[in-house]
Amino acid sequence: MGKTIFVSDLHVRGLQDPTQEKFVAFLKEVSPGLSTLVIGGDLFDFWVGYKGVVFYEYLPILNALRELVQRGVTVYYIEGNHDFHLGPFFTDILKIHVIIKEATLKIGDTTLYVAHGDCVNPKDYGYLWLRWFLRSWGVKWIIRWLPPAWAWWISKRSSHVSRTYRSEDPHTAQLFRAFAKEKLNTPALDAVILGHSHHPDELSISIDGKTKYYFNMGDWIRHCSYVELDKNFSLKFWGVGTKKFDKDAQ
Numbered sequence: 001m002g003k004t005i006f007v008s009d010l011h012v013r014g015l016q017d018p019t020q021e022k023f024v025a026f027l028k029e030v031s032p033g034l035s036t037l038v039i040g041g042d043l044f045d046f047w048v049g050y051k052g053v054v055f056y057e058y059l060p061i062l063n064a065l066r067e068l069v070q071r072g073v074t075v076y077y078i079e080g081n082h083d084f085h086l087g088p089f090f091t092d093i094l095k096i097h098v099i100i101k102e103a104t105l106k107i108g109d110t111t112l113y114v115a116h117g118d119c120v121n122p123k124d125y126g127y128l129w130l131r132w133f134l135r136s137w138g139v140k141w142i143i144r145w146l147p148p149a150w151a152w153w154i155s156k157r158s159s160h161v162s163r164t165y166r167s168e169d170p171h172t173a174q175l176f177r178a179f180a181k182e183k184l185n186t187p188a189l190d191a192v193i194l195g196h197s198h199h200p201d202e203l204s205i206s207i208d209g210k211t212k213y214y215f216n217m218g219d220w221i222r223h224c225s226y227v228e229l230d231k232n233f234s235l236k237f238w239g240v241g242t243k244k245f246d247k248d249a250q
């Protein structure tokens with residue numbers, strides 16, 4: 001059993017975005033021994049799936065993911081609030097397991113709850129309604145007939161606001177930790193892993209004598225952070241440092 005890597009919130013904006021080049025280099029660096037890659041959403045700053053159309057601006061990352069799958073790496077992609085309706089290209093061509101909202105994954109002897117995290121706050125009624133609306137079949141039908149060039153132009157005009165606003169919210173970490181603690185009361189769960197907040201975070205708690213973990217994957221806009229599971233959990237910052245957690249500790 002090789003290592004598993006969890007990463008989210010890169011918000012890659014196209015060929016000129018240096019984050020794309022960094023992430024492709026990162027995937028090549030960590031690929032030896034990699035068995036599973038979990039993308040926690042918002043890998044792209046904009047993606048909606050078109051039948052038979054791929055945004056060429058993202059080809060370096062798409063090719064890197066294709067190479068990983070061809071080498072036997074299992075890739076999960078949890079849709080975020082910037083990338084949804086991923087479409088048949090990801091499932092049929094790249095052979096990536098697409099998760100619409102959340103999932104419980106069994107990786108080795110570790111059971112994980114993973115989600116993008118945009119549904120953590122149940123009182124954010126405005127956003128939750130918008131999330132439902134954007135994923136509705138009606139909107140999906142409209143997108144299917146909207147020229148891709150128009151959709152790309154709209155995304156470039158509107159995406160910069162949601163890339164940055166969360167960094168100014170002092171309550172985000174507490175909100176996500178509370179959500180994770182509630183989830184970890186589920187006996188079978190060993191860890192909760194979220195994204196969306198752009199705040200890398202970690203927490204270990206003891207429940208009924210068992211140590212459980214919460215991680216937020218952070219982002220690649222400021223932190224280049226990710227979570228690794230390789231016998232132990234590690235919160236890592238690419239090119240910077242590592243903080244390790246023993247998943248078997250009591």
